[in-house]
Amino acid sequence: MSDNGARKAFTICAPHCGNFPCSFAVEANGEGIASFRANPAMRIKPCIKGFQIPDRYNHSDRLLYPLKRVGEKGSGPGGANRFERTSWDEALDLVARGLEAAKAKGGNESVMMYHYASQHTMPGGRDGNPATIMRLLNMWGGAIQPYLRGSLCWKAFLGGSADVFGHWQIRNRPNADCDWIVIWGNNPVETGYRGLMQSLQEAKRGGTRFIAVDPMRTRSVNRFADRHVPIRPSTDTALALAVLRHMLAEGAADEDFLRKRTNAPFLVNEEDGAFLTAPDGTPLAWDEAAGEARPFGACERPALYGSFQAGGKACRTAFDHLRAAAEPWTPARAAKECGVSEEDVRAIAGAVRKGKVVVYYGAYQRTVHGEQAVRALHILNLVTGGFGGVLRHGGASDSFQLPRATDAGLADVVASRWGVPNLVQRTVPVGQIAEAILNPGAHGGPIHAALVMWGNPVGQAGDAHKTERALRALDFCAVSDIFMTPTAKCADVVLPASTWLERCAITEGLETGATFFHLIPEIAPRHVVMFSSGAMPQRGESLDDFEIVCRLAEKMGYGDHFPWKSSREWVEELVAAARQDERFPWFRDLTMEKLEAEGMVILDIPEPENSWDLQTPQGRARLYFEGKKTPVPTYIPPDEVAQKGGRKPLQLITPKTYFRASSTFNNAEKLLRGDWNVATLNPADAGARGISAGDRIRIYNGFGETAYRAKVSEDIRPGVVHIPAGGLPEQGAANHLTGDALSEYENAAQNSYSVEVEKAG
Numbered sequence: 001m002s003d004n005g006a007r008k009a010f011t012i013c014a015p016h017c018g019n020f021p022c023s024f025a026v027e028a029n030g031e032g033i034a035s036f037r038a039n040p041a042m043r044i045k046p047c048i049k050g051f052q053i054p055d056r057y058n059h060s061d062r063l064l065y066p067l068k069r070v071g072e073k074g075s076g077p078g079g080a081n082r083f084e085r086t087s088w089d090e091a092l093d094l095v096a097r098g099l100e101a102a103k104a105k106g107g108n109e110s111v112m113m114y115h116y117a118s119q120h121t122m123p124g125g126r127d128g129n130p131a132t133i134m135r136l137l138n139m140w141g142g143a144i145q146p147y148l149r150g151s152l153c154w155k156a157f158l159g160g161s162a163d164v165f166g167h168w169q170i171r172n173r174p175n176a177d178c179d180w181i182v183i184w185g186n187n188p189v190e191t192g193y194r195g196l197m198q199s200l201q202e203a204k205r206g207g208t209r210f211i212a213v214d215p216m217r218t219r220s221v222n223r224f225a226d227r228h229v230p231i232r233p234s235t236d237t238a239l240a241l242a243v244l245r246h247m248l249a250e251g252a253a254d255e256d257f258l259r260k261r262t263n264a265p266f267l268v269n270e271e272d273g274a275f276l277t278a279p280d281g282t283p284l285a286w287d288e289a290a291g292e293a294r295p296f297g298a299c300e301r302p303a304l305y306g307s308f309q310a311g312g313k314a315c316r317t318a319f320d321h322l323r324a325a326a327e328p329w330t331p332a333r334a335a336k337e338c339g340v341s342e343e344d345v346r347a348i349a350g351a352v353r354k355g356k357v358v359v360y361y362g363a364y365q366r367t368v369h370g371e372q373a374v375r376a377l378h379i380l381n382l383v384t385g386g387f388g389g390v391l392r393h394g395g396a397s398d399s400f401q402l403p404r405a406t407d408a409g410l411a412d413v414v415a416s417r418w419g420v421p422n423l424v425q426r427t428v429p430v431g432q433i434a435e436a437i438l439n440p441g442a443h444g445g446p447i448h449a450a451l452v453m454w455g456n457p458v459g460q461a462g463d464a465h466k467t468e469r470a471l472r473a474l475d476f477c478a479v480s481d482i483f484m485t486p487t488a489k490c491a492d493v494v495l496p497a498s499t500w501l502e503r504c505a506i507t508e509g510l511e512t513g514a515t516f517f518h519l520i521p522e523i524a525p526r527h528v529v530m531f532s533s534g535a536m537p538q539r540g541e542s543l544d545d546f547e548i549v550c551r552l553a554e555k556m557g558y559g560d561h562f563p564w565k566s567s568r569e570w571v572e573e574l575v576a577a578a579r580q581d582e583r584f585p586w587f588r589d590l591t592m593e594k595l596e597a598e599g600m601v602i603l604d605i606p607e608p609e610n611s612w613d614l615q616t617p618q619g620r621a622r623l624y625f626e627g628k629k630t631p632v633p634t635y636i637p638p639d640e641v642a643q644k645g646g647r648k649p650l651q652l653i654t655p656k657t658y659f660r661a662s663s664t665f666n667n668a669e670k671l672l673r674g675d676w677n678v679a680t681l682n683p684a685d686a687g688a689r690g691i692s693a694g695d696r697i698r699i700y701n702g703f704g705e706t707a708y709r710a711k712v713s714e715d716i717r718p719g720v721v722h723i724p725a726g727g728l729p730e731q732g733a734a735n736h737l738t739g740d741a742l743s744e745y746e747n748a749a750q751n752s753y754s755v756e757v758e759k760a761g
Contacts, residue, residue, distance in 0.1 A: 006027035006028055006029050006034045006035070007026075007027065007028045007029075007535065008025070008026070008027055009025075009026050009028070009532075009533045009534070009535035009599075010023055010024065010025055010026065010039060010530075010531060010532060010533060010535070010598075010599025010600070011023075011024050011026055011053065011500050011501050011532040011533075011535050011599075012024070012121060012500050012505055012507055012530050012531070012532040013046060013049065013050035013053055013500060014119060014120040014121050014125070014500075014507050014509070014530075015049070015118055015119070015120070015661035015662075015664040015665070016116065016117035016118055016120065016153070016661055016662055016664070017047075017049065017191075017513075017661035017662075017664075018191055018192070018361075018513050018514075018515040018516070018656075019046075019047055019191075019192070019193050019194040019195075019512075019513035020120050020507075020509060020513065020514075021120060021121075021507045021509040021528075021530050022038070022039075022042065022046035022047075022050045022194075022530075023038070023039035023041070023042055023530045023531075023599045023600040024036060024037065024038060024039055024046070024050060024053065024599075025037055025038070025039050025040070025599065026501065026535040026536075028535055028536055031536070031537055033054045033057070033058075033501075033536070036051070036053070036054050038050075039599050039600050041598060041599070041600045041602075042511070042600065043511045043512075043525070044194045044195060044198060044511060044512055045194075046194070047193045047194065047658060048658065048659070048671065049658075049659070049660070049661060049664075049665050049668070049671070052665055052668040052670060052671060053499065053500060053501060054501070055668060055669065055670065056482065056499050056501075056665075056668070057499050057501045057502070057536060057539070059483070059667065061483050061484065061667060062482060062483065062496075062539060062540070062542070063481065063482060063483060063484060063488075063494060063496035063497070063542065064496055064539055064540025064541060064542055065085045065086075065496060065540055065541050066085070066086050066087065066088050066090075066091035066493070066494065066495055066496060066541065067083035067084065067085060067086065067091075067493070067494040067496075068083060068084060068086045068090065068091060068094060068492065068493050068494075069081045069082065069083055069491065069492045069493070070082050070083065070084050073472045073490075074472055076489070078729075079468070080489035080490070081472070081489060081490060081491065081492070083494060088541065088543075088551065091493050091495060092548075092551055092552050092555045093555060094478075094492070094493050095451070095478045095493055095495075095552060095555070096552065096555040096556050098449055098475070098476030098477075098478065098492065098493070099111060099140075099449055099451070099476070099556070100556075101448075101449070101475065101476065102448035102449030102475055102476060103140075103141065105448050105475070106445070106446050106447075106448050107141075108140070108141040108142045108143055108423065108424050109144065109424050109426045109444070109445060110445065110446055110447050110448040110449070111137075111143040111144065111424075111447075111448065111449050111450075111451075112143060112144040112145075112146065112428065112433065112447050112449070112450040112451070113133060113134065113137055113143040113144065113145050113450075113451050113453075114146055114147075114430075114433060114450055114451070114452045114453075114455055114457060115129065115133075115145075115147055115452070115453050115454040115455045116147060116152065116430070116454060116455030116456075116457075116460060116662070117147075117454065117455075118454045118455055118456070118661075118662065118663075118664050119454050119500075119545075120507055120509075121500070121505040121506070121507045121532070122410070122411075122414060122505060122506050122507060122571075122574070123505070123545075123546040123567055123570045123571070123574075124497075124498075124503050124505055124544045124545035124546040124547075124567060125454060125505065125507075125545065126147075126454045127411055127414075127507060128414060128546070129453075129454075130411075130414055130415045130418060130419040130420075131414050131417070131418035131419070131570070132545065132546055132549040133451070133453060133545075133549050134419075134420070134422065135418055135419065135420050135561070135562075136549055136552065136553050136556065136558055136561075136562070137422075137451075138420035138421060138422045138423070139420055139558050139561060140556060140558065141423055141424070142422040142423040142424035143422070143424055143451075144424055144426050144427065144428050144447070145422065145424075145427075146427070146428045146429065146430040146433055146436075147430050147455075148427065149427045149428065149429050149430060149746060150429035150430050150431050150432075150742060150745065150746030150747060150748075151430065151431070151745075151746070151747050151748065152430060152431055152460050152461060152662070152747075152748045153361065153366075153662075153747075153748075154361035154365065154515075154747070155743075155745045155746060155747040156365035156366070156367075156370035156371045156374055156743045156744070156745055156747035157359075157360065157361040157362070157365045157370075157374050157747075158745070159371055159374075159744065159745030159747075160365065160370070160371040160372075160373075160374025160375045160378070160745075161359075161374060161378060162615075163371070163375055163622060163625055163628075164375055164378040164379065164382065164621060164622055164623070165378070165387070165390055165614055165616070165621055165622075166390065166614040166615030166616040167390045167391075167614075167615060168518075169390060169391040169404055169405050169406070169517070169518040170387065170388075170389070170390050170391065170518055171387070171388035171389055171390070171391065171518065171521065171610050172356045172359075172381050172386050172387060172388060172519075173355065173356045173381070173384075173386035173388070174521065174522065175199060175200075175202070175203040175206075175208060175522060176203075176206065176522070178203065178208050178354070178355035178356055179208065179209065179351075179354035179355050180208065180209050180210065180211065180350075180351030180352070180354050180355035181200065181203060181208055181209075181210050181211075181351075181355050181356060181357075181358060182210070182211045182212075182213065182348060182351050182352060182355065182356070182357040182358065183200070183210060183211070183212045183213070183214075183220060183224060183225070183358050184212075184213040184214075184236070184357050184358065184359070184362060184364070184377060185213060185214060185236060185362030185363045185364040185365075185373075186214075186220070186358060186360065186362045186363070187214070187218040187219065187220045187655060187656075188200060188220050188358075188516075189218070189219040189220040189223055189224075189658075190218070190219055190220070190656070190657055190658035191655075191656045191657075191658070192360075192513065192516055193513070193658065194512050194513045195510075195511075195512025195513050195516055195517070195519075195520045195523055195525060196358075196360075196512075196513070196516040196519055196520060198512075198520075198523065199519065199520040199522060199523055200224060200358075201223075202522065204224060208355070209226045209351075210224040210225050210226050210227075211225060211226065211227045211228075211229060211347060211348055211351050212224060212225035212227070212228050212229065213229045213231050213236075213239070213348070214228070214229075214230065214231065214363075215230055215231055215232065215233050215651075215653060215716065215717050215720050215722075216230070216653070216680070216715055216716045216717070216720070216722055217230070217714075217715035217716070218715075219658075227344075227347055229340050229344045229347075229348065230339065230340070230717040231338050231339065231340055231717075232337070232338050232339035232340075232651070232717070232719070232720075233363075233367075233638065233651045233653050233720060233751060234364070234367050234369075234637075234638035234641075234651070234751065234752065235337055235338040235339070235635070235637075235638070236364040236373040236376070236377070237369065237372045237373045237376050237633055237634070237635040237636075238329060238334055238337050238338055238635040239334055239338045239340065239345070239348075240373065240376035240377055240379075240380060240633065241325060241326045241329040241334075241376060241633060241635060242326070242329035242330065242331060242333070242334030242338075242345045243345060243348045243349045243352065243380060244322075244326040244329075244349075244376070244379065244380060244383065245326040245327060245329050245330070246331065246345055246346055246349035247349045247352065247353060247380070247383060247384070248323055248326065248383075250349065250350075250353070252349070252352075252353040252383065252384055253304075253383050253384070254383070254384055254385030255304055256385075257385035258304060258319065258382075258383070258385075259301075259302050259304065261387070261612070261620060261621055262382060262620050262621045262622065262623055263275075263283070263318050263618055263620050263621070263622050263623065263624055264304055264317065264318050264319035264322075264623055264624070265285040265286075265296065265299070265302035265303060265304055265317055265318070265319065266283040266284070266285060266296065266317065266318045266618075266624070267283070267284045267285060267286060267293060267308065267310055267315040267316070267317060267318075268315055268316060268317070268318055268321055268624065268626075268631075269313055269314075269315055270307075270313070270314040270315055270316065271313065271314070273626070273631055274626055274627075275318075275626055276293065276310055276311070276313065276315055278295045280295075282295040282296060282297065283295070283296050283618060284296065284310060285299045285302035285303065285317075286299075286302065286303040286306065286308050286310070286317065287299040287300055287301065287302065287303075288300075288301045288302070288303050289301050292310075293308065293310035293311070293315075303317055304317055304319045304320075305317060305319065305320050305323070306320060307320070318623065318624030319623065319624075321624055321631065321632050322379070322623050322624060322632045322633075324632075325632040325633060325634060329635075331343075331345040331346060337635075337637075339717060339719075352380050352381070352384060353384055356381050356386050357377050357380050357381055358519060359374065359377045359378055359381070360515065360516055360519060361515065363653060363655050363751055364377075364751075365743075365747065366654075366747065366748065366749060366750050366751045366752075367638070367641075367743065367749050367751050367752045368636075368641050368741050368742075368743055368749040368752045369636045369743065369744075370743045370744075370747060370749070371743055371744045371745060371747075372630070372633050372634055372635065372636065373633075375625070375633050376633035379623050379633065382621055382623060383623070387621060388610055389610035389611050389612050389614075390610070390611050390612075390613075390614060390615075391404075391405035391518055391608040391609070391610065391611070392405065392608060392609045392610075392611040392613075393405050393407065393605075393608055393609075394605060394606035394607045394608045394609055395584075395585070395586060395605045395606045396583075397583060400583045405517065405518070405608035406509075406510060406514040406517045406527075407508070408508040408509075408527045408529065408584070408586070408587075408603055408605065409508075409578070409581070409583060409584035409586075409587070410506070410507075410508040410529065410574070410578060410587075411508065412583070412584075413574065413577055413578045413581055413584070414574065417574075417577055426443075426444045426445070427443075427444075428443045428444070428447075429443070429742055429746045430461070430746075431461055431462060431740055431742050431746060431747070431748040432740050432742060432746075433450075433457060433461070433467070433470065434457075434461070434463060434466040434467040434469070434470035434471075434740060435466075435470075435740060437450075437470035437471070437473055437474060438466070438469065438470050438473060447474065448474060448475045448476070449474055449475055449476040449477065450471065450474055450476075450477045450478075451477075451478050451479075451480075452477070452478070452479040452480065452481075452487055452491070453479075453480045453497075453545060454545070455487075456481070456485045456486065456487045456662075456663045457471075457487055458471070458485070458486035458487040458489075458490065459485055459486050459487065459662075459663035459666070459726060459727070459728070459733070459735070460662050460663050460726070460735070461735065461740065461748065462735055462738040462739050462740040462741070462748055462749070462750060463703055463704075463735065463738060463739050463740045464486065464704065464733060464735045464736050465703070465704050465736065466740065467487075468486070468490055471487065471490035471491070472490050476492050477490060477491045477492050477493075478491055478492060478493040478494075478495065479491040479493075479494050479495070480494075480495040480496075480497050480545060480548055481494070481495075481496075481497055482496070482497050482498075482499055482542075483667065485663070486728070486729065486733075495543075495548055496540065496541060496542040496543070497542060497543065497544070497545055497548070498538050498539070498542045498543060498544050498545075500532055501532075501534075501535050501536040502534055502535075502536050502537065502538045502539070502542070502544070503532060503534050503544040503546075503567055504532060504533055504534045504544075504566065504567040504568040504571055505531070505532045505567065505571070506529065506530070506531050506532075506571050506574065506575070506595070507529070507530050508527070508528070508529050508530075509527075509528055509529075509530060510525045510526065510527055510528060511523075511525040511526050511528060511602075512525040524607065526602050526603065526605070527586070527602070527603040527605045528600050528601065528602050528603060529590060529595070529600070529601045529603065530599065530600045531571075531595035531596070531599055531600070531601075532599075533568075533596055534567070534568070544567050546564075546567045546570065547566070547567070549562065550562040550564060571592075572592055575587075575590055575591070575592055575595070578590060579591075586603040586604050586605050587603070590603075638651070638752065641741065641749075641752045641753075643701065643702065643739075643753065643754055644701065644702030644703050644739060645701060645702020645703075646702065647754050648701050648754040648755050648756040649719070649754070649756060650681075650685060650719060650720065650721045650754060650755050650756060650757060651719060651720045651721070651754055651755075652699075652701075652720075652721050652723070652734075652737055652738070652751070652753050652754060652755045653720060653721070653722050653723075653751050654722075654723055654724065654725045654734040654735075654738070654750050654751060655722070655724065655725060655751075656724075656725050657676060657724040657725065657726075658676075659671045659674065659676050659677070659724070660724070660725075660726045660727075661726075662725065662726055663726040663727070663728075664726075666726060666727060666728050666731070667728065672731070675711070676724065677708070677724060677727070677731060677732065678708055678709050678710065678711040678723075679697060679699060679708035679709070679710055679711065679721055679722070679723045679732070679757070680711045680712075680713055680715065680716045680721070680722040680723075681710060681711070681712055681713075681716065681721055681757065682712075682713070682714065682716050682717060682718040682719070682720070683712050683713070683714060684718045685718055685719065685721075685757070686710065686712040689757055689758060689759065690759055691710050691712065691757065691758075691759050692710070692712065693710060693711060693712040694709060694710065695709070695710045695759055695760070696708075696709060696710075696759075696760040697709070697710045697757055697758065697759055697760055698757070698758050698759075698760045699721065699723070699732075699737060699755050699756075699757050700737070700755065700756055700757075700758075701737055701753065701754060701755045701756065703736065703737055703738060703739055703753070704736040704737060705736060705737070706723075706727075706729070706732050706733050706734070706736040706737060707732060707760055708723060708732040721755055721757060725750065734750065735750065737753060737755055738750045738752075738753050739752075739753060
């Protein structure tokens with residue numbers, strides 16, 4: 001209790017924003033919140049989104065009671081379903097019966113458990129699903145889990161990075177050693193708020209200069225850039241190849257590094273594009289000293305350039321293939337294609353030679369050919385010798401290695417203690433669930449029922465209208481959420497979930513955002529565990545997701561496997577199990593008392609180690625990708641991307657924003673008062689259409705239409721329209737304008753579409 005008699009507790013904010021998790025101290029009087037502030041123990045404070053949690057708790061649009069559909073599907077306002085209040089007992093009976101009916105009709109392979117990552121907490125949240133909903137469904141026989149295939153966010157970055165390095169958590173040249181840093185297609189002031197922004201600010205204070213490559217003059221451009229390169233969207237690979245060409249012409253390649261650490265010297269068969277190998281499978285290289293092809297390890301000085309004859313086969317080095325790919329991209333050609341100046345190309349090349357490109361989940365990878373850009377940008381750093389290895393977890397034992405340096409191990413304890421194998425082997429890309437439902441032949445057969453938790457596919461995935469049609473086409477759909485989202489409006493049963501303030505939960509993370517941990521070694525963020533005790537009473541009849549699953553387990557005949565009476569009881573069992581797990585000695589001193597008293601506990605995990613044991617085919621960084629259709633980075637013009645109803649004159653970009661996380665915080669009223677939820681156009685494009693600042697405008701293409709207030713600004717290049725990702729139909733929704741095309745690694749391609757704009761009537 002505080003001095004004024006208020007209850008003191010802690011809560012968590014952990015949406016899918018890249019900066020999670022954050023801890024907050026709460027003081028409550030009865031059902032009111034007397035104080036809500038950042039946990040003083042947080043080294044880097046939360047962003048503005050977390051401070052909206054009290055308003056989410058008290059929001060007038062909260063779902064407070066279970067609902068069931070009445071009448072025909074789509075018979076409500078705007079084509080939504082109509083609902084009436086029901087009891088939890090009836091609602092969960094309907095869910096159990098709906099799932100059983102689908103199983104009887106098409107087997108477990110026709111039941112889909114859709115979740116994304118709107119809550120990174122345990123047990124109620126995506127991170128706890130092996131112990132909750134997937135444990136239940138897998139005991140029942142399994143279900144399709146689309147989250148495990150593809151991504152709506154960053155799979156192109158993950159896949160492209162793994163192609164080059166075998167992993168995405170890598171080390172590049174330290175900031176202190178960089179005269180220049182290139183921020184390419186990223187806006188860390190808004191999306192790297194906890195860690196990356198501070199790291200870059202420290203570099204700037206130390207004298208490092210910056211180039212920002214972005215179609216728009218963002219907050220990051222304004223804060224950091226000494227030079228802004230306003231690239232035409234989706235031409236990043238072309239610009240990267242032009243930069244590479246200029247670097248090679250200027251002698252910027254670190255040839256000793258390329259020989260030592262990459263596959264650059266390997267000989268490639270000109271006939272089939274495969275590496276030439278010795279009988280034992282060792283790649284061959286051309287030994288300049290011996291004048292012949294030899295197994296790479298036996299070469300005195302492997303050649304990096306040149307065409308040769310080896311064993312009667314025409315071949316040349318992998319590096320020569322890369323150089324040939326870059327050769328056509330003169331500064332003049334890149335300037336014309338990318339909408340930049342020739343001097344921009346030369347400036348970036350000079351900057352990378354004396355610094356690095358910051359490569360993480362940028363806007364360029366949310367395109368149909370995003371992996372090409374990811375690989376090309378990584379190669380710019382690689383060619384100069386700026387790669388310092390991949391990160392390996394500093395505290396893992398020889399017998400057990402955590403897959404990511406950012407992991408602490410709680411999720412592994414959960415999976416090993418409560419996880420049950422999923423017998424359903426069928427997979428569906430998370431970005432094409434609508435296609436899978438509406439076209440049963442597309443991804444392995446019919447889908448009859450779906451359960452949705454921790455996600456909003458209508459508000460997150462491409463082609464919102466197609467997703468609405470698909471969900472209403474199911475025999476049965478149940479949705480658990482805090483609000484009546486566009487997805488919930490398509491359900492047969494809606495289950496009201498509680499907020500973080502109302503639930504006991506635990507999560508693991510870092511003092512910074514985990515997704516850019518590898519980019520900020522100078523900050524050296526420590527691993528943490530954060531805890532929410534459930535500071536506020538549950539509103540109405542809303543329930544923690546965990547309790548929903550436990551009650552559903554009773555209905556489905558698996559109640560004995562979910563014996564907990566509360567989330568707190570489960571968290572206590574998890575903490576006790578973690579303390580006894582010999583794989584994770586840093587949990588030995590973790591106690592419920594510490595979590596309750598501090599809200600955030602720092603773990604004593606050793607610093608991660610840089611490793612050259614790369615998980616690539618030859619254990620080396622790659623700049624030639626054997627077996628791929630395009631084995632070196634290749635530019636594919638955005639005009640070649642299919643556009644429903646034909647290509648429109650303006651390119652749409654839908655970046656992530658500081659003010660919402662995917663579709664979470666869509667209805668945060670205080671945030672919506674700001675001047676950010678607008679459509680930004682260049683004055684030339686606005687003037688040609690008779691549009692003035694503040695006008696209500698209609699944005700449309702073959703996928704649909706949406707309305708925004710216009711912002712007219714020189715900050716955006718001509719030919720481009722910027723609207724923020726996410727959104728509700730009544731506010732403007734980006735994914736009413738995007739299709740469901742996927743990239744090579746099945747990443748959603750939200751920045752690959754074109755639109756037209758007109759003044760609303």
